[in-house]
Amino acid sequence: MKKLIIPALLALLVAGCSSTPDSGDGAPVEGRDGSGVATVNAGGVYAGKLPPELTDPKNILSKRSVYFDYDSFEVKPEYKDLVTAHAKFLAGRSQFKILIQGNTDDRGSREYNLALGQKRADAIKKMLTLLGAREEQVESVSLGEEKPKNEGQNETAWAENRRGDMLYNGEF
Numbered sequence: 001m002k003k004l005i006i007p008a009l010l011a012l013l014v015a016g017c018s019s020t021p022d023s024g025d026g027a028p029v030e031g032r033d034g035s036g037v038a039t040v041n042a043g044g045v046y047a048g049k050l051p052p053e054l055t056d057p058k059n060i061l062s063k064r065s066v067y068f069d070y071d072s073f074e075v076k077p078e079y080k081d082l083v084t085a086h087a088k089f090l091a092g093r094s095q096f097k098i099l100i101q102g103n104t105d106d107r108g109s110r111e112y113n114l115a116l117g118q119k120r121a122d123a124i125k126k127m128l129t130l131l132g133a134r135e136e137q138v139e140s141v142s143l144g145e146e147k148p149k150n151e152g153q154n155e156t157a158w159a160e161n162r163r164g165d166m167l168y169n170g171e172f
Helices: 002-017 077-091 110-130 155-161
Strands: 065-067 098-103 138-144 163-168
Touching (some): 065 077, 098 110, 110 138
Parallel strands (some): 098 138
Antiparallel strands (some): 065 163, 098 163
16 A cells, blocks of 8 residues: 555655646736737736826826835825826726835935835825726835935935835836
8 A cells, every 4th residue: 555655755845846837917018019009918918118198297197206205104294296197097097007105215224224124105095096097907015225216325315215016007
């Protein structure tokens, strides 16, 4: 009996380690054909070049950062129009998804900064969803102090690093 159990367990172990075919529902990948034509992957998610309104510097949608006060995760009133514009854009285009990366300056412990970065990202996410974006279109993550915009060690640098960045699919 022992001679049968060991080969059976080995067969199960090998079968458990085998790979499964890709369903194509993974993260969208930007096409490299240079056509600039919008494409949607099998999961219905936009996977092409970003539309002009998201990249035109004259359009509010090209701005993707919300800045926060020290030790705060409250979205300031001056960013309400920016977040509202992104919420309206998402509400009208279900094929788009957005990733919000919460960032902090490097003061505070790593654990504290990761928690604060998540609260900042979640605050932007909540505002986007309350203004019309669907929950499944918005993901929030914390980068803490790991992705500074400014490496300096002064108030100007720290203020640039206390932010939430909004990235559309194809940018993350």
